[in-house]
Amino acid sequence: MTPVQTIVAKELRSFFVSPVVYVIAAIFLAIVGLLAYWAVANASNQALRLMQIQNTYAQLNLNDMLFRPLFRSMNLILMIILPLLTMRLFAEERKLRTFELLLTSPIGVNEIVSGKFMSVLMVYAGLLSLTGLIPITLSAYATFDWRPIYLGYMALFLQGSLMLAIGLFASALTENQIIAAFLSFGFILGLWMLGALGTVVGDTTIGQILSYVSFTEHYERMIRGLLNLKDIFYYLSGIAFMWFAAHQAVDAYRWK
């Protein structure tokens, strides 16, 4: 086992013996399930109405009517739920003083940070794949284009990874888990609002910069089914930046 694998294994073990992950998973899946149910109910209502007006069989675009709004709301839920997943990563180590064990072991800070990040990514990927049941179930009753859905899931994964990386950094700043959760929630919210501000400022240089820094524009484009390298680059660079920030925060802890 490499050091990173050791950290990942230990983190996953800690995640699944604590009730937090199960509570988060239950809440997330319940809300997403409910939203999906409403979206389906809404779509079938619309289809019925169209049939009454046109008196023919109406073919609705489920990607537009169902999946895109669903992906959009999932993003909002993730903003609240993912900070709860990352809050313990470093804060708990600092609180319990196990940080001293890690930092006096022959193992690099980069390995610690990577291991922690990968473990939380795996938990998130598991959580996300469970929501895959929604399109799979629907495909038995309706026909729709799978490609925007793949892309939507890719967007969700990248979006979530960015939020997790932010949470990773926030957790390295404090030994209080609650503060860590609020910090990462604050960072994510701030990033989100920058997008809104960018739209208000409009199509100027500043507006474009603001929109680029925020994830809203990139996420919207991806869930609409547009694959753009620029957006993928945005997410990857954002994750790398937050990883680096977390690394610095962990390193700085020793110098205090």
Added chain:
Amino acid sequence: MIDVQHVTKRYGNMTALDDISFSINKGEIVAFLGPNGAGKTTTMRILTGFMPPTMGTVRIADFDCLETPWEVKKRIGYLPETPPLYLELTVKEYLTFVGRIKRLHPEQLPERMDMIIAQTGLADVRGRVIGHLSRGYRQRVGLAQALLHNPPVLILDEPTTGLDPNQIIEIRDLIKNLAGSHTIILSTHMLAEATAICQRVIIIHRGRIVAVDTPEQLGAKLRESETLSLTVKESDPQLLDALHHIPGVIRVSPGSTPQTYVLETQMGRDIREELTKLVVSRNVGLLELKTQPLTLEDVFKVLTKTDNPSGPP
């Protein structure tokens, strides 16, 4: 084995360690003795490479702590003040994790683990979750963690705090048995503990080394002024004067009640016999006569007053 030269550590404006130098030979057991806040933990954290010194150099097994931290970390077993335990893991899972991050060879791990579990008396609880263990067992798991990868240097920050007397003796015996094959530094604020297990004592006070000595010599130095406390039944104004005239008495001061007297006597002069005779002859009723145990504060008072306040000889 361990060589510390002119180490200073500042936190902002506060100087936690002020120009500390000492060296420790292979196989020695050395105690850091000092009250809380003296700088023991800071020194240990610097030795383990957890935190860098503001100034000065630390070398462990001829490796510099700042230049080659990995070589140093591989050779150190460290038990911090609070044992670094993951409460949700079982003892076995925890030790497996520690073995892996300490880069112990996977084939050696089960064997080392069985050995350490037996050595630290954890066999009964190896499958239990650490969070459910008592303070004494947790301390032992912490110690097991430090010993697991068989490091030549052991740094133990207050290894016996929070243990009951039997456990303290067990842990002390365990540490004594490790001497010779390991170089051990431990910190304590108990004078008795330092003298019981260590070959050398480094006394540290307000971030400075006050004395470095063997327990025997240190004891001799401290005995320069022994104090006795005397309690009689009836207070006698002339007794105070009479006490002064016993040969060997340096000073007599009244104690907490009118019937008690605190006597400071010269080193090596046991005046208890003469004192008893005197009190009995005056017929005031001898209730209690005891040598006062040296507290750490007394030690500092003595050591900072006498020679060699600045560092090792």
